[in-house]
Each structure stands twice: as C-alpha cells, then as structure tokens.
Amino acid sequence: METQAGDALIERIRAHAADDDIVGPAANDLLGELYAGYPVENLSRLLHSDDEAVAGTGAWLLAELAEFAAPMMDEIPALLSHRNRIVRYYATAVVLENADERHGPVxxxxxxxxxxxxxxxxxxxxxxxTESSVEQLEAGASCLAPGQLRDLTEWLVLQEDEEPDTSGIITRLAASDPVTRLFAAAAAISLSGPDDLSLLEHAARAEDEEIRSFAGERLGELREHGAG
Known part of the structure; x- marks a missing residue:
C-alpha cells in the first residue's frame, strides 16, 4: 500500500535538520492534507517528539486547524506544560477554540x-x-483551587453576567500585582465595543507595557472597524 502523502510529510518534518527550511513548507503542505481528511490523530507523532521544533510544528498545526483539532484535546494538558513556550502558546489557542464545560481542568x-x-x-x-465564553470561564473556575486565580476568574465572570464594576476594573488595572492587572485588562477589553471604548482606552494608557500594547492593538482594530 502506498504511503499517504500526510505520512511522508510527517516524516519530513520529524527528520528535519536544525538549519533546514523544510519544516515550514512541509508543515503547510501537511495542513492542506489535514483539511483534506488526513487523520488529525497522526499529529501525535510530532507532538510527542523530543525535538522542540518538531513539537512546536505539531502544536502550530493544531492551532491552525481550529475546531478540527477537537479530537486531540486529550493531548492538550501535556502541551500546556511543555518546556517549549511555542508549544504552550499554540496549545492555549486550541483550548479557546475547542474547550467547553467538559474541559474545566484544561x-x-x-x-x-x-x-x-x-x-x-x-x-x-x-x-x-478576553475571548472565552462565560461557560468556559465558569468551567475553569470550578477546577481551580481556592485562592487568587479562582477569585479573579469568578470576578471576571461577574463582569459579563452582571452590571460591570467599572471602578473596580480601573482600580485593578493599576494594581501592584501583575496577574490582577491582566484579569482587569481582560474585563476592560471584553466589555468594550465600537459604541463605548472608554475602558479599553483606559487599558491602553496603563503603565503595564504588556497590557498597554495588547489594549492598544485592540483599540486600533475597533477604531478601524468603526471607521469602515
């Protein structure tokens, strides 16, 4: 039986040399095969590689597949704790696209x-x-140990479910704790829209450079959308 094109592409990626440019083209070709019906489960051969570039390529492919990566959700906990930040980065995107109330732990x-x-x-x-649903946040909160992260997640849910605590959001944006600032930024951004940019504008002026940059990017997108 002739080897499937997807199998050959996976082997090309697994065999790459550090200075090769083969991974990018092969990964793009493999993505096309996956969309054409090549089983997504075969990506485990990349995800389990000790080669960080190979594992990162596998995680990127999962993120690119969006909802078609759902059969691989059992792989995600290990990817979220992977030593390679690229793997953790793309695994987070997979959770956003595919997790529901059944996936509280992840x-x-x-x-x-x-x-x-x-x-x-x-x-x-x-x-x-910023982009997760209330149901996703509630599922995650229920699986967090009592403490700061659970409290902040439940607080974030309340901003969506009830009247937003505008003054509380602004106060938290200036908090000394970076995690508190991050959750406050999520609230400010998710509650902002073309008709009311006030919280987002506040976040875009935050002293925290990461938050200021993220909020500034979203502010530019909303203003461009409004102008269009």
Missing part, C-alpha cells in the same frame, strides 16, 4: 498560565480571557 490550566514567566504566554492567556 481551562484551569490555561488560566494558571497567567503566571507564566514568558510574556508571549501571558499575552496569549490575556487573549483567552
């Missing part, structure tokens, strides 16, 4: 990455907190 794991040492991961968690 959502809680993403929320805990708000304390990650890598700024790129904290940025991705801020995106998750």
């Amino acid at each position: 959502i809680a794991q993403v929320i805990a990455l708000s304390q990650d040492l890598e700024s790129a991961i904290r940025w991705k968690v801020l995106e998750f907190l």
